[in-house]
Amino acid sequence: MSTEPRSNHPVGSSRWATTRTQWKALGYDDEEIRRPKIAIVNSSSGLAPCFAHLDEVAEAVRRSVYDAGGLGFEIRTVAPTDFIMAAGRGGGYVLSGRDLVSYDIEAVVEGARLDGMICLASCDKTTPGQLMAAARTDVPTVIVACGYQSCGVLDNGRRVDIEEVFADAGKLAAGAIGFDDLCRMSDRAITGPGVCQGMGTANTMHIVAEALGMALPGSAPTQANSETMWAAARAAGPVVMAAVEADRRPSTVMTPAAFRNAVTAVIAVSGSINAVKHLEAIAAESPYDIDVHRLFEEIGQDVGPIAAVQPNGPTTIDEFDAAGGARGVLRQLGDRIDGSAITVSGTSMAEAVAGAPVDAEVIRAEPMRPESTIVVMRGNLCPDSGIVKLSVTENRARTFRGAARVFESAPEATEAIERGEVLPGEVLVLRGLGVTGTPGMGMASNVVFALAGSGLSERVAFVTDGQLSGLVNKGIVVGEISPEGGVPGPLGTVRTGDEIAIDVPNRTVDLLIDAEELNRRIEAYAETRAPRTWPARPGSWLGVYAGAVEPLDRGATLRRAAAN
Structure with missing residues (x-):
């Protein structure tokens, strides 16, 4: 290196003496101790198969760092997993766990003044949490996608x-x-181990990491324990060491051009709607002023899906992977991708995707539909934002008008559906599941599935501030309404019997009452603030989160805590 690694302290100082003592006790010699120190971020956990293979990957990465002239230190983070951790506190620990991942990383990387990091990306929240930490700490970082399960x-x-x-x-x-x-x-x-199959949140975010330039070209998606995954793990050490030498930081990789590329890639694969808030959160940690919701609105008018991976269409994730994966998508997008964006390996995005093999039957040159399947909604019921996810291959009703039937919890709504109390022609409104109301954001997908099981998907619209699965939803479903019902805003004022109009082509969701009445209701709610939340014990993680979290349309990060 042309300069001394920041992890090295002045020889003879007390800090040098104590760290030398610690690392000598781990078996390292003086030459090794002077090497650049690389964090190997591992979210290994025995709770779910998503993480079951990560310890072996971490060891392979550690060896690759050592062989490239660095010294790798494995560090652990919380390991949020939707299907397991959504059981407690209304699901609030899942999204909020993403932020814990980022702070876990920051505490060690900044506390120890490590020189770079390699992050083992697995389940839904680990990849965005790692990318948030990369943007915040701004140390050279490589994301290794650890694959989907068989x-x-x-x-x-x-x-x-x-x-x-x-x-x-x-x-x-x-x-x-x-x-x-x-x-x-x-x-x-x-x-087998790895993340969920299909174009859900985990595979979408692995593709995002590659489109941002933070993962090696051709490494996402991939099957867990495949040769592609192991090749990326072995290559990560030399790449991060070269990035440390060149001082190639996330701020030089995750630029506004890179975010445009990532949004374009998500639209092109009809990815998870959760990518919107995760990209918003990553952008919030970057030094750039980037409005991700607006990017989805703008780019989505000109770019449509060029692949239809299950459940969006018939293609399996294995077939998509074999057809070219993220690299193939980026190549097929042509000049809709900014080829000048720099990747963590130092090449441009244009160089990274040049010559990528593509099966054009699976990853097409032209879109399967002219516009994005991820639709950002506005209107007086969601003045900040709401999101609809459409199918790539199915055409269905895209407007709806009906009377609201309001529920304050997902179990209450599900039980009412099962009892036959939710009627065709109604708009089911579920609130109190937002980042403040739950707190941490509750899962609303069970209500979608209950509607489907009762044959009501095409006859009842669904509006919620809760989190939806990254998969396609049946019927008209508007999720992630912002402002959420747990804070003063239109959603918190809806009453059973109020009429709601949803117009997906025009991207509007409106409560059909006059503006004066709506404002009067919002003012009244702001005064009473009747709690519609899971009680969060003061001092608990969810209590801290509820008091510090930013609104969903700003990524649900904890930036407000820093501002105070």
């Missing part, structure tokens, strides 16, 4: 994965699936 096959030859188990569980109460059939699906859905 899935099973039923006796009839049908593939089955955990997303199908999740969706079909909502049909059990309505008798649309038998208990034994559901158990058979559950038994066979996962046959």
Whole structure:
């Protein structure tokens, strides 16, 4: 290196003496101790298969760092996983866990003044949390996508994965699936480690990391324990060491051009709507003023999906991977991608995707529909934002008008659906699931699946401030309404019987009352602030989060805490 690593302290100082003592005790010699120190960020956990293979990956990465002239130190973070951690406190620990990941990393990387990091990206919240930390600490960083899980096959030859188990569980109460059939699906859905199959949040965010230039070209998505994954792990050490030598920081990689590329890639693969808030959160940690919601609105008018990966269409994630994956998508997008953006390896994005193999039957040169399937909604019911996810291949009703039926919790709404109390023609409104109201953002997908199981998906619209699965939703579903119902705003004032109009082509969601009445209701709610939340014990993580979190349309980061 042309300059001394920041992790090295003046020889003879007390800081040098004590760190030398600690590292000598770990078996390192004086030459090794003077090397650049690289954090190997591992969210390993025994709770879920998403993380089951990460310890082996961490060791391979550590060796690659050492062979490239660095010294790798494995550090651990919290490991949020939706299907397991959504059980407690209304699901509030899942999204909020993303921010814990970022602060876990910051505390060690900044506290120890490490020189760079390699992050093992796995389940939904780890990748955005790692990218947030990279932007905040601004140390050279490489993201290694650790892959998707293999899935099973039923006796009839049908593939089955955990997303199908999740969706079909909502049909059990309505008798649309038998208990034994559901158990058979559950038994066979996962046959190896890694994240969920399909173009859900985890695979979408792995693609985002590559489109941002923070992961190696051609490394996402990939099957866990595949040769592609192991090759990326082995290459990560030399790449991060070169980035440290060149002082190639996230602020030089995750530029406004890179964010445009990432948004374009998400739209092109019809990715998870959760990518919107995660990209917003990453942008909030960067030194740039980037409005991700506006990028989705602007780019989505000119760019449509060029791949239809399950559940958006018939292509499996394995087929998409073999067809070229993220690198193939970026190549097919042509001049809709800013090729001048620099990647962590030092090449331009144009150089990174040049010559990428692409199966044009799977990843097309022209979009399958002219506009984005991720639609940012506005209107007097969601003046800041709301989001609709459309299918790539299905055409369905895109306008709806009906009377509201309001619920304050997902279980209350699900039970009402099962009792037949939610009627065709109504707009089911579920609130109190936002980042402040839950706090931490509650999952609303069970209500979507309950509507599907009861045959109401096409006959009842659904409006919520809660988090939806990264998958396609049936019928008209408007999620992540902002301002949320837990703070003064239009959603918190809706009453059962009020009329709501949803117009997806015009991107509007409106409460059909006059402006004066709406303002009067908002003012009254601001005065009373009747709690519609899970109580968060003061001093608990969710209590801290609720008091510090920014609104969803600004990424639900904890920037407000820093401002105070």
